[in-house]
Structures are given as structure tokens and as C-alpha cells.
Amino acid sequence: MPTLTAVHGDITQQHVDAVVNAANNRMRGGGGVDGAIHRAGGPAVLADCIARFPHGLATGDAGWTTAGDLPATWIIHTVGPNFAAGERDRSLLESCYRRSLEVADELSARSISFPLISAGVYGWPLDDAIDAAVEVLQGTGTAVDDIRLVAFSAPTFARLARRLGQAQG
Template identity: 55%
Template sequence: MEIILSTADITTVPAGAIVNAAHHALRGGGGVDGAIHRAGGPDILRELIERYPDGTPTGTAVWTTAGALPADYVIHVVGPNYLAGQRDPALLESCYRNALRIADELAVKTLTLPAVSAGIYGWPAQSAAEVAVRTLLRTTTSVERATFCLVEPRLYKAFSRVLDQPR
């Protein structure tokens, strides 16, 4: 899998699917989640309410169509809230593995992703980057290209450090 780092707004990068860092209630919110809902339009929220009335637990992923976004699908992952004590890296890894599983089910070859949990949920940037890159590279998938949209310089630097390391 090719991993690309970008500073672009995740809602503007064409892909088969956009990965959304969602709240477990799946009703929109702030950060990446809010941006995706605003750019994608109300159809995404309507679909989430209809298909997932009870939300989804931390570490899991669900999907919807992408509304007005430059993608076919949105894969909503619920990352662990580090600041609330959800500090098990396996939960964060599970988000990425489940996103790839759904991407394969939907025959998606390209993904755009945020640094799940590294924003308002407070996951340390270097650890978030290590978990994300390691999981994408070690998970068997048909996804060919993953573009991380990292608008915060600290996240871009952390992901760059991880990708610069020998594998």
C-alpha cells in the first residue's frame, strides 16, 4: 500500500472512501467529524440515524454514502478518547483495521484518512502516527493508496517521522 501525507482539507481530496473520526453516537460533531458532515450534507446524518440508531462502540467502524463529498463512501470510525482514559492502543488499531475491512467489502482502492483520536481526543501525535502507519502496512487489504490529511503541523511531522523510519 502506498501511504501519502497531505496538508489538504480531508473533505476536498477525491477517494473511494473518506475515513471519518466519529463520535460513538454517530450524529456529527466537531473537528473532522463536523467538517465531513458540513461538506457532505444532511444525507450522511440521515443515513446514520436510519442505519445506526444506537451508534457504534469505540474501535468499530460503519459506513454511509458520501453525500456531496468527492468520494463514494464515508467510513465512520470511533476512536478512543485518550483524555477520557481510553488509552489502549489496540482500540486505535482496531479503528484502522475495521476501516480497511469495510473498504475491502466496498471494493474501495483509495482512502483519505485523518489521524484518528489525535485531535480533540488527545492521543499523543507520535503514538497515533505509529499505530496508524503500522496498522495500515501490516493489515492485508486491497486498498492501494491511503492519503492521510494532516492539517496540524505536529501531526504531519509525527507521520513523516514514522514513514521515514526503515521498515
């Protein structure tokens, strides 16, 4: 069973095999985590997105690109549901985590960092976003050894750590 931990920090600075990007359907970069990952990864990330996903990616699905200048090997892009726009089917959110782990296994990744998908500008309620992430990541079989849920803000990290029963120091 993989180790699931909460991390307080910047997902673009995680030294892991794969970093998960909370992307939009267009796969051309955006705001929030998506924008930060594209900026830190550099132009190679966008070029690979255009080549691999000429028609974008469906909500709940995942695919990979180079990590460009990030300290990772791959970026696994997944498109979460936009709660604020009325996409409230939790199974789509759960699918993002499950599909990302499937892609990680296809790549033989052993370590992976996730943001809380859809919990930012897409407006998914934070506690439910945390519950969905933890339930799927703890309940899905994978060869990944090290799974990290990375929170940029201290209050979100505290909630994640509490949910995982993890010390917050």
C-alpha cells in the same frame, strides 16, 4: 502492498473512494474532523448515519454511509478511543484502522483517506497516534491501493511525512 502517503490538506477535499471519519459513538456529527465531514457532506450523511446506526457505533468499530456532497463515494465512520476521558487501550485505536480497511474491502474501495484517529480533541498523544496508524496501515492486508493519512496542520504533516520517510516538499 498499498501505497501509504502523508498528505497536507483538508480531508473533505480528498478525491478518493472512501474518506474515514473520526466519529463519536452517537454517530450524529460532532466537532473536529467529524463536524467538518458532516458539514461538507451535507444532510444526506446525517440521514444515513441515523438510518444505519440508530444505536450508534462501538469504540474501535467502523461502518459506512454515503459521502453526500464530498468528492468521495463513501464515508467510513470509525469511533476512536477518547484518551482524554481515560480510554487508553491502544488496541481500540488500532482496531479503528483495521476495521476501516475491512469495510473499505467490503465496498471494493481502492483509495482511502484517513485522519489521525483520536489525535485531536480525544487527546491521543500525537507520536503514538502516528505510530499506531502507520503500523496498522502498513501491516494489514487489504485490496486498497492508495492509502492517505491526511494532516490539516503543517506541523502534524511534517511529523507524519518524517515517520513515513517521505519528502515534505
